[in-house]
Amino acid sequence: MDTKHLIISQKEGVGRVQLHRPRVLNALNKELVAELADVLDKMDRDDEVRVALITGGPKCFAAGADIDEMAESSAVEMLLEDQFAQWDRIRRFSKPLIAAVSGPALGGGCELAMVCDMILASEKARFGQPEVNLGVMPGAGGTQRLSRAVGKARAMEMVLTGRSMTAREALNAGLINRVVPVELLEEEAMKLAREVASKPPVAVRLAKRSVLKSFDTTVEEGLDYEQKLFYFLFATEDQREGMKAFQEKRKPRFRGK
Ligand code: HXC
Numbered sequence: 001m002d003t004k005h006l007i008i009s010q011k012e013g014v015g016r017v018q019l020h021r022p023r024v025l026n027a028l029n030k031e032l033v034a035e036l037a038d039v040l041d042k043m044d045r046d047d048e049v050r051v052a053l054i055t056g057g058p059k060c061f062a063a064g065a066d067i068d069e070m071a072e073s074s075a076v077e078m079l080l081e082d083q084f085a086q087w088d089r090i091r092r093f094s095k096p097l098i099a100a101v102s103g104p105a106l107g108g109g110c111e112l113a114m115v116c117d118m119i120l121a122s123e124k125a126r127f128g129q130p131e132v133n134l135g136v137m138p139g140a141g142g143t144q145r146l147s148r149a150v151g152k153a154r155a156m157e158m159v160l161t162g163r164s165m166t167a168r169e170a171l172n173a174g175l176i177n178r179v180v181p182v183e184l185l186e187e188e189a190m191k192l193a194r195e196v197a198s199k200p201p202v203a204v205r206l207a208k209r210s211v212l213k214s215f216d217t218t219v220e221e222g223l224d225y226e227q228k229l230f231y232f233l234f235a236t237e238d239q240r241e242g243m244k245a246f247q248e249k250r251k252p253r254f255r256g257k
Contacts, residue, residue: 004032015049016055026063027064027067028112030086054097054100054112106130199254238257
């Protein structure tokens with residue numbers, strides 16, 4: 001099931017995708033990003049996958065878009081190729097997406113981590129948007145998601161100076177969920193993924209959608225949206241099962257319906 005630039009595996013409801021271009025620190029060329037979008041599409045349609053985990057392995061998450069590939073691009077070429085269409089496919093993944101980050105997550109690498117719903121980092125992780133050093137700026141959500149996650153002051157400093165954050169700084173700033181030793185990163189990320197995978201999938205999917213909605217709507221509209229999704233969950237078997245199991249003092253058996 002592997003592709004040219006990705007190592008893919010699946011167990012216990014978790015689809016794991018490892019970025020794999022180690023010679024260039026997992027630089028995100030167009031082919032890799034398209035492969036990632038394809039794999040996530042497949043996982044979104046596969047009922048056996050309840051959560052997806054993206055990692056770059058212990059040394060590097062991703063050092064950004066592939067600079068060699070981008071260097072000679074023209075504005076018109078980029079516009080016509082519309083590589084951000086692939087990024088849009090990735091961000092539309094409807095199930096929970098977890099990033100396990102070790103080493104650099106820079107530029108597009110940081111943006112990819114921020115597309116994920118939760119980020120676990122090793123003590124060796126670094127997060128940054130260094131595009132300004134290349135004469136450009138973030139293009140896959142860096143100015144939007146980073147400022148929402150860490151606030152205007154910190155985002156401005158990172159985007160305008162290109163300086164990166166350590167894992168601890170990222171944790172304190174609210175960008176990531178947890179920092180763990182490098183050797184425990186994979187285990188901790190899988191543990192979190194399995195925990196979410198054990199929950200009722202329709203409720204999880206709609207809850208994700210509702211949290212994301214809060215970033216691009218008013219509170220009034222967001223509350224209305226949340227209420228509708230809440231009502232909808234009363235049309236699922238898992239709602240019946242979850243509440244019945246509570247009353248009968250037993251563990252629920254969720255079936256994803
Ligand atoms: C292409 C890259 C690369 C990249 C590293 N490499 N990052 N190739 N694109 N983004 C290559 C190097 O050229 C080198 O190849 C090999 O990977 C190892 O990198 P080194 O620099 O030797 O490693 P090190 O000294 O450890 O430094 C690590 C690093 C540095 C700090 C991460 O590589 C770095 O600054 N990379 C660029 C980071 C960056 O600017 N990212 C933003 C890209 S723009 P050779 O052949 O020499 O061994 C972007 C825009 C996104 O992301 C827009 C949306 C899509």
